[in-house]
Amino acid sequence: MSESYPVTRRNKVVRRHERGRYDRATVHAILDSALVAHVAYAIDGQPYCTPTAFWREGERLYWHGSSASRMIRFQSAGVPVCVTVMHLDALVLARSAFHHSVNYRSVMAFGQARLVADETEKRQAIDGFVDRFYPGRSHLLRPPTVQEIKATSFIVMEIEQASAKIRDTHVGDDEEDYELPIWAARYQVRQVIGEAEPCPRQHPDAVEPVGMAPYRAGRTLDEVMTEAARMAGYSDGT
Numbered sequence: 273m274s275e276s277y278p279v280t281r282r283n284k285v286v287r288r289h290e291r292g293r294y295d296r297a298t299v300h301a302i303l304d305s306a307l308v309a310h311v312a313y314a315i316d317g318q319p320y321c322t323p324t325a326f327w328r329e330g331e332r333l334y335w336h337g338s339s340a341s342r343m344i345r346f347q348s349a350g351v352p353v354c355v356t357v358m359h360l361d362a363l364v365l366a367r368s369a370f371h372h373s374v375n376y377r378s379v380m381a382f383g384q385a386r387l388v389a390d391e392t393e394k395r396q397a398i399d400g401f402v403d404r405f406y407p408g409r410s411h412l413l414r415p416p417t418v419q420e421i422k423a424t425s426f427i428v429m430e431i432e433q434a435s436a437k438i439r440d441t442h443v444g445d446d447e448e449d450y451e452l453p454i455w456a457a458r459y460q461v462r463q464v465i466g467e468a469e470p471c472p473r474q475h476p477d478a479v480e481p482v483g484m485a486p487y488r489a490g491r492t493l494d495e496v497m498t499e500a501a502r503m504a505g506y507s508d509g510t
């Protein structure tokens with residue numbers, strides 16, 4: 273498999289093309305450090321874009337939902353989708369409105385969504401949905417009931433093409449504007465994990481599992497997601 277995704281008109285970054293990347297390592301790193309994706313699809317010409325939890329296994333992206341949901345029922349048939357992930361890293365305030373910007377890491381991934389119909393693959397997806405985020409947790413839980421399994425459907429998409437786009441610089445003003453006495457700055461933005469708040473009805477014998485080790489208060493969510501994926505074997509480091 274080549275190190276980069278194939279580039280066509282569909283995924284070629286045109287605007288600010290120097291920010292575009294197509295190598296799998298960059299795309300995977302952005303995906304693996306996220307918990308939420310936005311899945312876009314069109315039903316009868318009407319675009320919808322649904323935010324949902326997702327995870328990556330190799331070149332496959334998985335997400336799930338109620339078997340009765342419109343998104344799941346529509347995507348089960350095998351339809352084109354575009355999955356996006358975005359990390360907002362900084363607000364960048366320039367000396368002109370035009371040059372205000374943000375730092376970010378984002379991915380757009382394209383492929384065909386389809387239902388996970390195979391029973392074995394569905395069982396793996398049920399565990400994967402828990403273990404990818406909370407390593408080893410599926411085996412500590414009450415097993416899902418037949419009704420729970422029936423009520424839940426999983427969608428999988430093989431990544432056919434993808435692009436990443438990254439801005440990670442400082443203020444970029446017109447040269448003459450640097451002389452102006454206008455406050456310009458960059459503000460870092462972080463989504464941070466808080467302290468664990470044990471359930472008020474916690475069983476006295478319940479202890480925090482080792483799989484929760486990445487979730488230390490004060491760490492950023494993307495660091496935690498990346499470490500959890502590695503720990504659970506859902507990231508090959510590429």
Ligand SMILES: Cc1cc2nc3c(=O)[nH]c(=O)nc-3n(C[C@H](O)[C@H](O)[C@H](O)COP(=O)(O)OP(=O)(O)OC[C@H]3O[C@@H](n4cnc5c(N)ncnc54)[C@H](O)[C@@H]3O)c2cc1C
Nearest residue numbers: 282283284285286287358360374376378379380435436437
């Ligand atoms: C948090 C955030 C805020 C942004 N704010 C603005 C804004 O205010 N104004 C603005 O113009 N743009 C903004 N962008 C950039 C925006 O996402 C688009 O890249 C840009 O608008 C160009 O869109 P386009 O359809 O013309 O891109 P084109 O370059 O024509 O898109 C062609 C292909 O390039 C790839 N591509 C384009 N954008 C991205 C992306 N962000 N991530 C991954 N792949 C991409 C896709 O494969 C796409 O199909 C922002 C991005 C982020 C993440």
